[in-house]
Amino acid sequence: MAKKRVVTTTINGEQTEFLCQPRQTLLEALRDVLNLTGTKEGCSNGNCGACTILMDGRPVDSCLVLAVESEGAELETIEGVAPAEGLDPIQTAFLENAALQCGICTPGFIMAAKALLESNPHPTEQEIRFYLAGNLCRCTGYDKIIRAVQDAAKSREEVTV
Amino acid sequence: MATVEKEQQAVSTNGHYKVIGTRPIRHDGVDKVTGRARYGADTRLTGMLPAAMLRSPHAHANIKSIDTSKAEALPGVRAVVTSADLPDATDRVANLGEGTVNLKHLSDNVLAGDKVLYRGHAIAAVAADNIHIAQEAVKLIQVEYELLPPVLTALEAMKPDAPLLHDDLRTDDLGEIADTPSNVATHIRFEKGDVEAGFAAAEVVVEREFHTATVHQGYIEPHNATALWNADGHITIWMSTQGTCTAPQQTAELLDLPVSRVKVVPMEIGGGFGGKISVYLPPVAAILSKKTGRPVQLVMSRTDVFEATGPTPGSAIRIKMGVDGQGRITAAEAWLAYEAGAYPGSPVGAGAMCVFACYDVPNGKVDGYDIVVNKPRTNAYRAPGATNAAFAVETVVDEICEKLKLDPIEFRINNGAKKGTRRIDGPVYPRIGMEETMAAIRDCEHNRTPLEGKHRGRGVATGFWFNIGLKSTAQATVNPDGTVALIEGSTDIGGTRASIAMQLAETLGIAAEDVVPTVVDTDSIGYTDVTGGSRVTFATGWAAYLAAKDIQGQMIERAAKIWDCDVTAVDYKDGGVVGPDGKRFSFKEIAAEAHKIGEPVIGRGSADPQEPGGAFGTHLVDVEVDMDTGKVTILRYTAAQDVGTAIHPAYVEGQIQGGAVQGIGWALNEEYFYDDQGTMRNSTYLDYRMPTTYDLPMIDTIIVEVPNPGHPYGVRGVGEVPIVPPPAALANAIYQATGVRMHELPMSPPRLLHEILKQRASNGDQ
Numbered sequence: 005m006a007k008k009r010v011v012t013t014t015i016n017g018e019q020t021e022f023l024c025q026p027r028q029t030l031l032e033a034l035r036d037v038l039n040l041t042g043t044k045e046g047c048s049n050g051n052c053g054a055c056t057i058l059m060d061g062r063p064v065d066s067c068l069v070l071a072v073e074s075e076g077a078e079l080e081t082i083e084g085v086a087p088a089e090g091l092d093p094i095q096t097a098f099l100e101n102a103a104l105q106c107g108i109c110t111p112g113f114i115m116a117a118k119a120l121l122e123s124n125p126h127p128t129e130q131e132i133r134f135y136l137a138g139n140l141c142r143c144t145g146y147d148k149i150i151r152a153v154q155d156a157a158k159s160r161e162e163v164t165v
Numbered sequence: 166m167a168t169v170e171k172e173q174q175a176v177s178t179n180g181h182y183k184v185i186g187t188r189p190i191r192h193d194g195v196d197k198v199t200g201r202a203r204y205g206a207d208t209r210l211t212g213m214l215p216a217a218m219l220r221s222p223h224a225h226a227n228i229k230s231i232d233t234s235k236a237e238a239l240p241g242v243r244a245v246v247t248s249a250d251l252p253d254a255t256d257r258v259a260n261l262g263e264g265t266v267n268l269k270h271l272s273d274n275v276l277a278g279d280k281v282l283y284r285g286h287a288i289a290a291v292a293a294d295n296i297h298i299a300q301e302a303v304k305l306i307q308v309e310y311e312l313l314p315p316v317l318t319a320l321e322a323m324k325p326d327a328p329l330l331h332d333d334l335r336t337d338d339l340g341e342i343a344d345t346p347s348n349v350a351t352h353i354r355f356e357k358g359d360v361e362a363g364f365a366a367a368e369v370v371v372e373r374e375f376h377t378a379t380v381h382q383g384y385i386e387p388h389n390a391t392a393l394w395n396a397d398g399h400i401t402i403w404m405s406t407q408g409t410c411t412a413p414q415q416t417a418e419l420l421d422l423p424v425s426r427v428k429v430v431p432m433e434i435g436g437g438f439g440g441k442i443s444v445y446l447p448p449v450a451a452i453l454s455k456k457t458g459r460p461v462q463l464v465m466s467r468t469d470v471f472e473a474t475g476p477t478p479g480s481a482i483r484i485k486m487g488v489d490g491q492g493r494i495t496a497a498e499a500w501l502a503y504e505a506g507a508y509p510g511s512p513v514g515a516g517a518m519c520v521f522a523c524y525d526v527p528n529g530k531v532d533g534y535d536i537v538v539n540k541p542r543t544n545a546y547r548a549p550g551a552t553n554a555a556f557a558v559e560t561v562v563d564e565i566c567e568k569l570k571l572d573p574i575e576f577r578i579n580n581g582a583k584k585g586t587r588r589i590d591g592p593v594y595p596r597i598g599m600e601e602t603m604a605a606i607r608d609c610e611h612n613r614t615p616l617e618g619k620h621r622g623r624g625v626a627t628g629f630w631f632n633i634g635l636k637s638t639a640q641a642t643v644n645p646d647g648t649v650a651l652i653e654g655s656t657d658i659g660g661t662r663a664s665i666a667m668q669l670a671e672t673l674g675i676a677a678e679d680v681v682p683t684v685v686d687t688d689s690i691g692y693t694d695v696t697g698g699s700r701v702t703f704a705t706g707w708a709a710y711l712a713a714k715d716i717q718g719q720m721i722e723r724a725a726k727i728w729d730c731d732v733t734a735v736d737y738k739d740g741g742v743v744g745p746d747g748k749r750f751s752f753k754e755i756a757a758e759a760h761k762i763g764e765p766v767i768g769r770g771s772a773d774p775q776e777p778g779g780a781f782g783t784h785l786v787d788v789e790v791d792m793d794t795g796k797v798t799i800l801r802y803t804a805a806q807d808v809g810t811a812i813h814p815a816y817v818e819g820q821i822q823g824g825a826v827q828g829i830g831w832a833l834n835e836e837y838f839y840d841d842q843g844t845m846r847n848s849t850y851l852d853y854r855m856p857t858t859y860d861l862p863m864i865d866t867i868i869v870e871v872p873n874p875g876h877p878y879g880v881r882g883v884g885e886v887p888i889v890p891p892p893a894a895l896a897n898a899i900y901q902a903t904g905v906r907m908h909e910l911p912m913s914p915p916r917l918l919h920e921i922l923k924q925r926a927s928n929g930d931q
Contacts, residue, residue: 027297041207042200044435046385047467051850054385082200095198099190102815105659105823107197108204108386108435137859140850142383142436143659144819145826146858 013074015040016084024071030064031055033071034081042082042111046140053139056112057081063119065138082111085118093159094118094152103152105143113139117153121160129154184670185878188815189677191663197433205389205405205432210460213391214243216292216453217299218463219306220473221281224315224539224843225328228279228288228308235305236291241298244456245306246449247289248276252421259418270508272419274542275448281310282330282507283541284844285472287445292453292461315539315843319502320481322348322538330507330537350509350535355517355590363496363528367487369568375557377892377910378836379479379504382546383827383855386435387470391462392450400427400451405434407441408695409656413687415444420451427451430686431656434696438827439545440475442695471848476837477546478504478511482557484520492571494580496528497521497589501554503535506542511535515631516550518590519889520558522629523599523781524580529589539843545697547824548630548885552831552892556910559626559893564906573625573897574607577783582629598807598871599781603627605805605867606783612803621789621800622901628784628889632777632882633698638691639708641669641680641768643716645760647753649673651682651712654693655705659823659884660816664702665709667812668878672713674740675752691771699882702812703873704774710877711770719766723759724750776875777882782806784825784890788898795918797833797899799860804890805867809881814868821887822864828891830856836911 008023015038024033031048034040034057043066046054050065057066058080085092094117097103104110113136120127120135127135132153133146141149180186196202233245254272272278277286289306293299316322316330329346336343337351364370391403400422406412406429413427420427434441446463453461465474483500499520505511517533566573581599588594606612606625616623642650651666666680693705717737724742725732727750735744741751750758759766787800804825811817834854838847847853872879896907905920 025297035207039209040200041203041209044204044386045206045464046387046435047850049467049849049851051467052385086199091195091198095195098198099194102188102191102660102813102819104194104197105816105819106384106386106434106436107193107202108384108433110197111200114198133858133861137857140385140855140857142385142438142827142855143823145822145824145864146856146861147822147864148815148819150858150863 009072011072011075013076014078016080026072028071029067030069030071030074031066034066040081040083044108044111046108053116054109054112056115056139058115058119061122063116082114085114094121094156097152097156097159101148101152101155103144103148109139109141113141113149117156120153121157125160126157182671183674184667184677185810185812186814188813189663191660192666192682193657193662202433204386204435205403206464208391208403208432208462210391210393213460213462214292214294214457215296215299216290216450216461216463217296217303218287219289219303220469221277221284221286221288223281223310223312224284225313226281226310227313228277228281229311230309231289232307233289235307236302239298239302239305241294242302243292243294244453245289245291246452246456248278250452251276251419251448254419268418271415274508275419275445283539285469285541287473290449290453290463292457316348317538317540317839317843318479319504319536319538322536323502323534330539334509334537348537350505350537353514353517353533355531356529357526357587357589358528360496360498360528360530364487366489366495368490369565370485370487371561371564371568372483372485373561373908375482375908377480377553377556379476379540380831380835380837381471381476381853382438382440384436384438384440387465387467388441388445388474389464390446390450391460392447392454393460394451394455398426401430402427402447402451403430403432404447405432405441407434407437407656407658407697409654410687410692411442411695412444412447416447416451419444419448428686428688431684434656434658437658437696438547439549439697442697443544445474467850468848471853472845473541475544475546476541477549478543480504480553482553484557484561486561486565488565488569492569492576492579494524494526497526498529499531499554499558501533503550503553504538504540504543505535506540507537508542509535509537511543512545512550516554518588519551519629520554522588523582523627525582525586526589531589540837547827547888551628551630551889552828555626555628555889556892556896559890560896560906563897563900574603577627578603594779595776596871596874597779597781598869599627601869601871602781602783602805602807605869606785606803609803609867611785611801611865616787618789620792620902621787622898623785623787624894624896624898624901625783625785626890626893626897628782628886630699630780630886630889632703632780632885633700634704634774634777635694635698635700636773637693637705637708637771639665639705639712639770640690641709641712641716643756643759643766645757647756648679648681651680651709652685652690653682653705654685654690655701656684656696658696659820660813661701661705664812664816665706668706669709669713671878672710673716673752699780699884700777703777703876703880703882704772706812706880707772707774707876708770711772712768715770716766716768719768720755720759723763724755726762727758774875776873778809778873778875780807780881780883780886782886782890784894786894786898788895788902790899790902790917792903792921795914795921797895797912797917799829799862801862803865803867804887805869806883806887807869807871807881808883809873809876810870810879811868812880817868817883818866820884821866824884824887825864825891826856826861828888829895832892832895832910832912834911834913
């Protein structure tokens with residue numbers, strides 16, 4: 005078995021060093037090495053988006069990234085979305101819109117929605133549907149998720165004004 | 166696909182109640198949007214070992230031998246198990262909360278004995294120091310197979326010369342056991358009236374055959390189990406399951422132990438839809454734990470989930486229906502053959518009861534067949550059996566309406582089941598809302614807006630599901646500050662902590678936020694049946710109502726003591742106790758007073774309600790068909806459903822929307838695509854292709870409230886029926902758009918294009 009490697013990253017704003025095997029995915033390292041279990045595994049081949057995190061600001065399926073590839077990267081996971089007190093407007097919008105049922109896809113959707121709103125603060129419904137098409141939800145039929153992202157866009161605007 | 170702009174649909178809000186009908190933030194919400202909620206695979210225990218499973222690469226084979234020695238010799242491997250480690254389950258039968266279960270079949274499904282019956286069938290498992298070692302060890306297990314020809318569809322499996330899955334399976338043909346083995350496990354029949362006379366009186370008779378593919382529940386969270394077999398002989402299992410109390414029953418039976426030795430700690434569950442009731446992993450993880458003395462965790466891969474869990478059956482269905490000149494149904498006949506998968510137990514019984522359940526059919530006959538094939542053992546999936554049947558019957562109804570030039574909505578209202586209608590299988594309906602859902606669709610803005618444009622069409626279909634009652638327990642502790650800690654045994658799969666807490670809050674006249682609901686382990690609460698059958702808000706909600714009533718009674722006694730009066734002079738109303746001379750304590754006040762003068766107040770509720778109140782839903786859909794590719798685009802979708810009383814309307818809408826979209830996926834894309842050797846060729850999400858955000862518009866809902874007379878707040882189950890109408894509604898819309906009648910699911914682009922081209926050829930319009 006290949007020797008473990010030391011990887012130095014920034015995770016949710018804090019510099020973090022961890023040990024991993026070269027063959028471990030970033031998803032495995034987050035969940036099994038760093039105990040950040042908020043990032044979920046649904047398929048481990050990049051089809052469901054449940055493991056979406058932000059890597060240098062871009063949404064990635066962490067199951068498709070090797071942990072060693074995150075050397076020097078800035079990572080943001082669901083655990084880092086809320087401020088110390090309260091919630092991020094996206095999280096609040098998901099709650100107020102009942103945009104989750106079982107909740108297993110929710111962390112991935114919130115990360116993808118965050119990336120969307122960072123790059124496009126006023127998306128149309130069509131743009132939201134296009135951007136989130138890599139995240140599967142089997143419970144909601146997506147209606148309330150789309151509405152939550154629309155609401156989050158509005159409330160982020162109010163915060164920044 | 167973005168949503169077409171339109172006038173906002175009014176949402177029904179119930180004005181009778183203070184808490185019921187409002188939309189509080191769910192109690193477990195913050196944990197689920199921050200990543201703190203712990204699902205089954207998030208379980209982390211000291212010394213925990215991961216494990217991996219060996220699964221059959223063949224759909225049908227005898228196992229001649231299994232050699233695990235090389236796997237055991239791999240450094241880092243801690244234990245290996247095969248079916249030889251399971252107790253002999255031959256000829257044991259047990260009732261495990263899903264009806265009677267043949268334990269030998271259940272045991273063989275958990276770890277194959279001398280035969281594998283489907284690709285993905287579990288054969289052995291390895292626990293090791295890390296998951297990669299476990300997976301490597303699995304590859305070192307040597308299995309000698311004797312290959313057998315697979316049989317993959319109901320119609321093939323019914324043939325007399327078909328390969329047999331089970332040497333000992335003999336058809337139960339209307340109660341008589343056949344002499345020779347067969348793949349047909351059972352044949353059932355329901356009859357009413359005189360079918361021949363009924364068809365003779367018809368002006369139009371339409372008879373059609375339909376086929377539907379195997380589809381999966383598709384929950385995003387794979388199955389998992391983490392087990393600890395403690396030195397004292399007690400087993401604890403952390404898992405996500407729909408059956409907190411049935412999972413330990415099944416596990417205990419499979420391990421041949423008393424149920425009291427197995428405790429299940431229900432973790433958050435990432436979807437189930439019926440597919441997380443059967444036990445697959447817990448007994449295996451438990452034996453691995455026994456052998457290693459450490460906790461062991463098993464988590465399925467996505468391919469394992471597709472190949473070895475779920476699915477819901479593929480089916481072949483024939484429908485014959487006759488209607489007279491006045492537009493009344495005179496007779497109806499159905500022939501249903503459902504694939505059970507590797508072991509008997511398809512939902513053909515439910516399909517046979519549901520097939521004509523939306524209609525007042527004077528003369529009817531339904532035959533149902535349960536057939537084993539070399540596919541994974543089927544499990545419940547949202548209104549199991551009903552969607553297949555509704556696709557067939559609702560398409561035939563549409564064709565009859567066309568032939569007789571009848572409006573399909575008015576036809577359904579005129580022939581619709583109502584209070585007093587007797588179903589073909591016997592039961593007579595209490596007050597139901599089939600007619601109301603049809604009227605709601607008839608009158609909605611969507612239906613009143615004409616659909617224009619080329620290759621566009623509008624379709625309607627309706628559906629029925631029974632819902633179930635069964636046993637539930639709730640316990641509520643009153644805190645001195647006037648809040649209530651509510652514990653319950655129903656795992657929360659989609660907001661039921663809120664819907665149960667709200668019924669307790671309503672009964673006590675307190676805020677939903679003043680109730681703190683917790684789902685607890687099986688040692689901590691009374692028996693509670695599965696989270697399934699659309700029963701939790703109905704039955705566990707009822708248990709919470711009873712717990713609140715119990716608290717009311719104790720508060721009345723406590724107030725009588727304080728006021729020094731007879732209990733009959735004290736009443737509980739408007740969120741508090743009232744006594745003689747206008748004396749009153751609010752709930753918060755009496756909670757504080759009660760704490761000062763006596764024992765803690767704990768309310769208890771256990772329920773086994775018998776009248777869940779059937780659910781009806783009617784869906785309306787507009788589509789546009791690309792005539793060059795066969796791709797169907799949904800332009801607009803509206804679903805109306807009788808929900809009895811909507812406790813938390815947002816989650817009621819969510820159930821309707823989610824069910825409708827699963828039905829849309831079933832209709833348009835999803836299928837198990839098998840090669841002739843029985844290998845599923847699309848066992849990833851990319852290829853199985855469930856609906857994404859980009860495939861859909863918003864799903865509009867109309868909540869119809871015809872209160873269930875069998876529940877204190879009129880609740881009907883909500884979750885299942887919305888999956889039933891979509892395939893037929895879409896088939897009818899596709900017909901309007903293209904002139905092509907689809908008789909097979911899914912109506913995927915290649916299939917639809919094939920029919921479009923066939924039609925062009927027959928019209929001489931190349």
